[in-house]
Amino acid sequence: MNPGKVSIILINYNSHRFTYDCVDSIRDKTKSIDYEIIVIDNNSLPADYEALKPIVDQPKVQLIRSRINVGFSGGNMLGVQLADPKANYYYFLNNDCVLRTDVCSQLAKFMDVTPGAGLCGAQMFTGDGSRQITFGYLPTLGSKILGHSFVRMFNPGIYPNVRQVYTEPVRVPFVMGSTLFVRASAFNLIGGFDVAHFLYVEEEDLAKRLLQKGLYTYLVPQAEYVHFTGQSTIHNYDVEKEYYISLFHYFRKYHSWPERALFRAYYFIKNGRKFRKNWIYARLAGFIWRGSPMSESLRYRQTIRS
Incomplete structure (x- = not known):
C-alpha cells in the first residue's frame, strides 16, 4: 500500500x-x-x-x-x-x-x-x-x-x-x-x-x-x-470572550432560534453564578446575554504589519 x-x-x-x-x-x-x-x-x-x-x-x-x-x-x-x-x-x-x-x-x-x-x-x-x-x-x-x-x-x-x-x-x-x-x-x-x-x-x-x-x-x-498547552495564548477577558463568540457562531449554524435562546440562558447562568470568584464572569455573563456578537471578535482588532 x-x-x-x-x-x-x-x-x-x-x-x-x-x-x-x-x-x-x-x-x-x-x-x-x-x-x-x-x-x-x-x-x-x-x-x-x-x-x-x-x-x-x-x-x-x-x-x-x-x-x-x-x-x-x-x-x-x-x-x-x-x-x-x-x-x-x-x-x-x-x-x-x-x-x-x-x-x-x-x-x-x-x-x-x-x-x-x-x-x-x-x-x-x-x-x-x-x-x-x-x-x-x-x-x-x-x-x-x-x-x-x-x-x-x-x-x-x-x-x-x-x-x-x-x-x-x-x-x-x-x-x-x-x-x-x-x-x-x-x-x-x-x-x-x-x-x-x-x-x-x-x-x-x-x-x-x-x-x-x-x-x-x-x-x-x-x-x-x-x-504543553496554550503557550501562545494569553488568557484575559477578551480571549475568554472570544470562546463564546465562536461557540455561539457554532450554535447559529447548527441550532434553531429556540435552542440558541436556551443555550444563551444556560451559559448566562453558568457564568453569572461564579461572579464572586472573579468579576470576569459577570462581564462574560453580560456579554453572553447580549448574544456574543461576532462584531466584537479579536479578528477585527488586527492590523497589517508593515
Whole structure:
C-alpha cells in the first residue's frame, strides 16, 4: 500500500522556541511516510519572526509570514493553500506539541484502512507524562442541561467516556484541536476550516461538517504526543470572550432560534453564578446575554504589519 504524503501545518505566534522543538520531534519520529512541514508565522513580533527564519535551513520545511494575525483557522487555511496538492492528508499540529511516536505514519495507516474516517487524533499527554483528555462532545442542550453522565447512559456510542483509557481506536464526537489529522479529499470537499472561528471551536465545527458528509472522527490511542498547552495564548477577558463568540457562531449554524435562546440562558447562568470568584464572569455573563456578537471578535482588532 502506498503510504502517500502528509502536509504538516504549524502556526507560530511569538513562540519560536516551541516551533523548533515541534519540528525537531517531527523529523525525529516520522519514519514511514513522506511529509512536508509548512510553518505559518501569524504576524509575530519582528524579533520572534527573525529568530524563526533559520528553520527553513532544515529539510522539508517552508516558512510563510502573514502580515496580519488571521487566527487559528485562517492561519491553517493559508498553510493548506501552500501545501502539496497531491498530499493525502493534512496534519494541523499546534506548535507547542512534540511527538512521542511516529504519529503521522500511525494515523495515516489507520485512515488508509478506515474509509469512513474523515478525521482522527493521537492520544495527548502533558509534559510530565500524564495522560490527558483528548476528545470531547459536540454541544447539545441535553448534555448541557442533564449532564454528560446522564445522556451517556442512554447513548454511550455518541458519548464515550472521555476519562477511559483506550487501547484501540474509538469513534468520538471530536478530537482536541492541538492535533487534527484529516483526510485531504474530505477537508477539500467541505471547504476546510470556517475562518469565522478566530481562536476556538474549530475542531467541533470541523467534526460536525465532516459528520454531515457521513465521515467520522476517531481517537487512535497508539499514536501519542505531548501538548504543553496554550503557550501562545494569553488568557484575559477578551480571549475568554472570544470562546463564546465562536461557540455561539457554532450554535447559529447548527441550532434553531429556540435552542440558541436556551443555550444563551444556560451559559448566562453558568457564568453569572461564579461572579464572586472573579468579576470576569459577570462581564462574560453580560456579554453572553447580549448574544456574543461576532462584531466584537479579536479578528477585527488586527492590523497589517508593515
